[in-house]
Structures are given as structure tokens and as C-alpha cells.
Amino acid sequence: MIIVTGAAGFIGSNLIQRLNQDKFNFIIAVDDFSDPVKRKNLENKQIQEYVDREHFFDWLDQNYHEVEFIFHIGARTDTTEFNYEIFDHLNVNYSKQIWRKCVAYQIPLVYASSAATYGLGELGYEDNETLIPQLKPLNPYGDSKNQFDIWALEQEEKPFFWAGLKFFNVYGPNEYHKGRMASVIMHAHRQIKATGQMKLFRSHNPEFKDGEQMRDFVYVKDVVEVCLFLMYSRKHSGIYNLGSGKARTFLDLVTNTFKAMNLEPQIDFIDTPIDIRDTYQYFTEAAMSKLRSIGYEKPFHTLEEGVADYVGNYLATERYV
Secondary structure: OEEEEOOOOHHHHHHHHHHHHOOOOOEEEEEOOOOHHHHHHHOOOOOOEEEEHHHHHHHHHHHHHHOOEEEEOOOOOOOOOOOHHHHHHHHHHHHHHHHHHHHHHOOOEEEEEEHHHHOOOOOOOOOOHHHHHHOOOOOHHHHHHHHHHHHHHHOOOOOOOEEEEEEOEEEOOOOHHHHHHOOHHHHHHHHHHHHOOEEEEOOOOOOOOOOOOEEOEEEHHHHHHHHHHHHHHOOOOEEEEEOOOOOEEHHHHHHHHHHHOOOOOOEEEEOOOHHHHOOOOOEOOOOOHHHHHOOOOOOOOOHHHHHHHHHHHOHHHOOOO
16 A cells, blocks of 8 residues: 555656556545546546545554555645745645654655755755755745755654655646646647747846756656655665756757647747746756665656657647556
8 A cells, every 4th residue: 555645736646657557556645636627637547545635644543554655745836835834734744744654653755855945056956965954945835845854854763764855847747737837848838839939038147048047857757767766675765856967948948849849949038027036046957866876777858858758648638647
């Protein structure tokens, strides 16, 4: 029996599909299932039970002896939300409670952290645990993720195996429900389909030309492969980066989206919205040597490969995994 929190979300639903692929069908899906759009992410998947996230701990107290592994993927991920109480409840305190249950019941744990913890990257993007208390996230979301990472590292009692994964810019199928927080690829596809062109944020940093802001874009199919690797290996607890390891420009990303749609690129630039301009990251790139050092050997999709698969096999027909 494997628990996935955030089960109806983007990464959680992809993870369940991948677990089903390896014949793990006794899945406990934990989430707030009130959004009908998100529920579509779980259609045609083998799930044993759906548990509302507010009832999960009572459920776990009664069923812990059957649980083999917990993937805690659920979180409030809106980087434009500034209500700290929401993040304290869902991202910090909820995660602490899961950790304590995993300690008490000897359940291994993989949880979602975020590259948002790195802020402007003043200290680089190395997943060096000694640097984590010095990081300066740019918004309450990143701060909540960093708070939990710091707390986890401070704990004397830990699950016998645990890993925190700092997700970089994840993209891929099953993010139709995410609205403004969906990947740039999904926004690009919709905008190009509707207007024939794409508007990108202008650079407000003299060190970067328009469209040459860079991100580490990582395909969700690679993310879930790493999750399964950690579930199978259950060694080398710690906090790990999870990106492609290669920063690419937004121009690269959008140009490849046009290519996947068999269209010539038509790209314009607009000002970055005021509410995110001061906290906008111009460069992220995951150092991936730590994950490689514990035995993860699979190659990651290149941006070209990931965009072609995502656009051609999913966005073009609004297909789900």
C-alpha cells in the first residue's frame, strides 16, 4: 500500500500512473477532491481508496500497519499567494505531522521541496544541506518549503529512509487545472493556438536580453522516475535537487513549442507583471551530481524531447496520462 498526497494534482497524478505501470495498484490517494477539473487527473488509474487530506491522519492511525511508503507531494504551490497562514497549515505543519507519523510507524518518506527555496540563487544551486539555513526564498511559498527542509534536518528522530526533492520548473501532462501557475509550455500552446503568437516577459535585468531569462525545465516523466528510484533503493537519506541539470532560455522553450505545433515562431514581449517583478528569477540550474552520486543513472529528457512529447502527445488533444 503506497500513499500519495496531492494525488489529484499535477505531479501526484503522474506518479500514480507510473506506480500503476510497475503494478503498484494499492494506492491511497490523499487530496482535497473538491475540484472536478483536478479529479480528471485520476481517471483510469488504479486507486484503492480516496482520503480527504483533512481526514488523512485519522486514517493513517488506523491503517499504518499496511502502508509501505509515503510520497508527500501535496502542497499549496501558488508563488503569488502571500497569506502565510495557508502555507503554515498546508506546507509546514501538515508536513511536520506526516514526518512524525513516519517516524512513529517506521514508514519511509519522500516529500516535495522546491527550487523556490534558492531565492535569487545568491548561494548557487548546490543541494548542500549545510547551506539550507542560509537560503533566502523570495516568497511565502519558497519560505514555507525552506522552513520545512530546515526543520527536517534538525530532527533527531527521522524516518529510517527519507528524501526531500527540490523540484525545479516541472512541466508535462495533467496540469490543465493549474491556471496561472501552469508551465510556460502550456500557456504558450494555448496562446499560440488562439492567436498564432506568444508573448514572453521582457527582461528587466540588464544582464539578460528579452527572452533569454533561463530556467531548469524538467519533464514530469523524469521527476516520477526519480521518485520510483528512491522508493526502490531506500538508501542515502537527504535533500536532493531534481531538475534536468541544464538551464535553457524561455526563447528556446517557446521556439520548440512552435516547432512541435508545426508553426513558425511569432514572439512578442510584454512587461513582467509588477506583483512578481521584484521576485523574478532570471537563472536557475540544478546541480545534479548529488543524485547521480547515489546511483541514479537514467538520462533526463532534453528540452526538445520533452516539449515534443508533451505538445504532440498530450496538449494537442488535451489528453491526460
